Amino acid sequence: MDYTKRVSQHTATAYSKIGLKAGLEIHQQLDTGKLFCACPGYLRSEEPHFSVIRRLHAVAGETGEVDAAVAHEAVLGRTFLYQGYNDTTCLVELDEEPPHFVNEAALDEALKIALLLNCEVYPVTQVMRKTVIDGSNTSGFQRTVLLAHDGFIETSFGKVKVDTVCLEEDAARIVSRDEKAAVYRLDRLGIPLVEIATAAVLDTPDKIKETALKLGEILRACKVKRGIGTIRQDVNISIKGHDRVEVKGFQDPAMMIETVRKEVLRQETELKQGKKEGAVRNALPSGDTEFLRPMPGKARMYPETDLPLLTIGRERLNMLKKILPKLRTEIRDELKKKGLSEEMIRLVLDGHLDEFETLIKIYSKDADLVAKMVVLWRQEFASKLKKSFEEIEGVLNERVLEQVLEALVKGEIGEGDIKGVLWKVTNGAKIEDALKIEKIDDHVIEEKIIAIVRDKPGLRAGAYMGMVIAKMPGVDKRKAMEILNRLVK
Amino acid sequence: MAELGFNAGDEVRFRLAQEEVDGIVLENPDSSVVLIKLKSGYNVGIPRDNILASRVLKKYERVVKEEKKSEVKRKKGLPVLGLVVTGGTIAAKLDAKRGGTSWLTDPGELMRFYPELFEMVDVKTIDVPFMTSSEAMTSEHWIKIAESVKKMVDDPEIKGVIVTHGTDFLHYTAAALSFFLQDLTKPVVLTYSQRSIDRASSDANLNLVCAARAALSDVAEVMLVGHANLNDEYCHAMRGSKVRKMHSSRRDAFQPINCEPIAKVWPDKIEFISEYRKSPGGKTVLDTSFTDKVALVKFYPGQDPSILDLYALKFKGVVIEVGGLGHLPPSEAKHNWVPALKKHIRQGLVICAAAQTIYGRLDPFVYSNGREIVDAGVIFLDDMLPETAMVKLGWVLGHFGWKGKVKEKMKENVSGELNERIAV
The missing domain is CATH 3.40.50.40 (Rossmann fold)
Known part of the structure; x- marks a missing residue:
């Protein structure tokens, strides 16, 4: 039978007949500092400041056996180069200092997610080391801690069980790789990741997709990073008789249905050939999957001896329950009342709500201005300078925006100066210097504008504006417009 | 609170207010929390007060290994060294069952953890005078190490001696050996690790292999060999009386003070930077007269x-x-x-x-x-x-x-x- 025909013929009943069982595993970066050190957690594009050469060695597991996945990754004799930045990489990422106590902000955020997923939080838990020797972790392991279990989310087809919520550190970012050496960048190593695993109860591709979207919405209500690479979605898929296959690397939930369909077909074909072995496979943009490595075993996990047990008290959970983020629909209405356009609301909700709400408290007169500061202008500067949004955000951080708004409230600068100030800071100016704006006295502005109007009478206000800017390039445009509106009726 | 009838290593089912949890009980010094390993491999703790009941599903069976020390298979034709093992991170392995660390003293196990060393040299003698962390040492420990080393340097077949040691007070031992071993005839090399050896990234391997390289040289001095910088590339061989731990965690924690290193040491070569003492022949004199007053x-x-x-x-x-x-x-x-x-x-x-x-x-x-x-x-x-x-x-x-x-x-x-x- 024709391949596409076979694919389209899989209906819900057909899936239940072949016993499709799927679960989701979602890894979402949190928008906080790194998990086990005091470094900020954003990716950088400029030349690294230093690099360190390392080799990894084979280590026998705690019981002596070598895990199948680890054996597959065996990298003996290979050299690893780790790139870092003096101001955003420290000894912890280089495996030259023991991990600091878990980042409280990240822990709070992960716990909020667990609570939103209706999970039971473990009162005491232990940070574990998961052996990874592809070089993506300088230590040779990834730190992970199980926080909560047995939750659920509501969907159109009923409750979907959430098995576990873990908090993990992200791995270093691969820059290049060949047979002898691999180059990694340490900017990503240690960024907190929340890992959510649902039970393997999803029995159609549509349910998988809906569940993924629902989880995504809950995550976005919390302080999570946005953009490509900040969320990684894996789907565990098996049909009756076949071992579990982990399909990794979905960026787009839209591809999920197609990919699951094709994976089911692949497993059917394998069963016909007498094969049933599970594996980790990579999702390709075409909807196909390719073999990545064998399934990992649990021999890869042992305790992080450098850290004490993690205790999560009742009081902490009760406090977090009080500040659980609101649902998006509620927030949408509130922002609308503040006068934001639909587009602006979308942008603010896209991971910037916290900042927006902090800043609007400083300057509540113009929600649109605050929204522009938080999202639009940073985006604009990022594309102008060909840098990542996160990088610009690192420079134009909340504290900088606060200072600028404080200056505005004090009358030291005008609303029209703000974008210029931010641009200067983005280009390396100290905030104090950027705020020193040569203020043209209001009277002088008015005098000059009167002169312009007198010179060429009878035009509309907008037409004069161009001339005003040409004469006084640094002029506060709002102020100028105000004056023009008064003069030209 | 009821007495709970289980021990570390047992697989136990716990009844809590809302649910039941199965896991293997781990040792935990804090008796108010029962630490268990879940099937997933994760460890979590259950406050003892939360446990309503417990039932042992499977008793822990201790696998009794024969208490016979394995022997190191000697490789003929390779250069011959002696090894003194005294404790520290370089000889500590994680014990998953107990949740702590245990000493690595068995020669066969040493070979399993450090295959590169045993492929490079023929370790004729492994002496373990004691196992302790360096902060627990006294001058008596220094003397015992000196005595072990003396026996080895007197063996005409042995070309040099490696001493593995905890890092914190390693430079005191290095200084003591520098005075205790007079008229030294062979290299005596102290080495260490700053990162535990369960991790693939441990610094122990390079330090040991470079220590062996230095121990095969003609430097008749007490030296300390360890990472020269943060790269896993080469080590410095530093004079035992002029070296100090200058960092609490970096792998290049040891630095020569007021002098240059004696040499840069790679796994396969050594490049001398400073003047050093060669053996004038004769016999090493053990002079351990010492007062700790x-x-x-x-x-x-x-x-x-x-x-x-x-x-x-x-x-x-x-x-x-x-x-x-x-x-x-x-x-x-x-x-x-x-x-x-x-x-x-x-x-x-x-x-x-x-x-x-x-x-x-x-x-x-x-x-x-x-x-x-x-x-x-x-x-x-x-x-x-x-x-x-x-x-x-x-x-x-x-x-x-x-x-x-x-x-x-x-x-x-x-x-x-x-x-x-x-x-x-």
């Missing part, structure tokens, strides 16, 4: 000189870490140290001065404040490390025959602890 005192502003009264009660000698070029509060200071120094020296306490700055040489003649201290009878130890000075003072005062020659002996360059020329 010596102390190291760090001066700080405002310190009351009467602190010396306390030291004088119990000790024969003290090394004071003095400020700058060699300063303590002079006669014009409110808490003038000069009379106390004079009094105790007159009464027989040996007082030496070493640089609190660690780097640089003392010179008490630049300021009158320093001259007053010299005149009081304090022995100035130039660029000698304070820790080395303390060990050397114990060694010198341990020799009753050297009474009356203490100053002369302290100022004599016995094992490279003094360097007349500090390079830029």
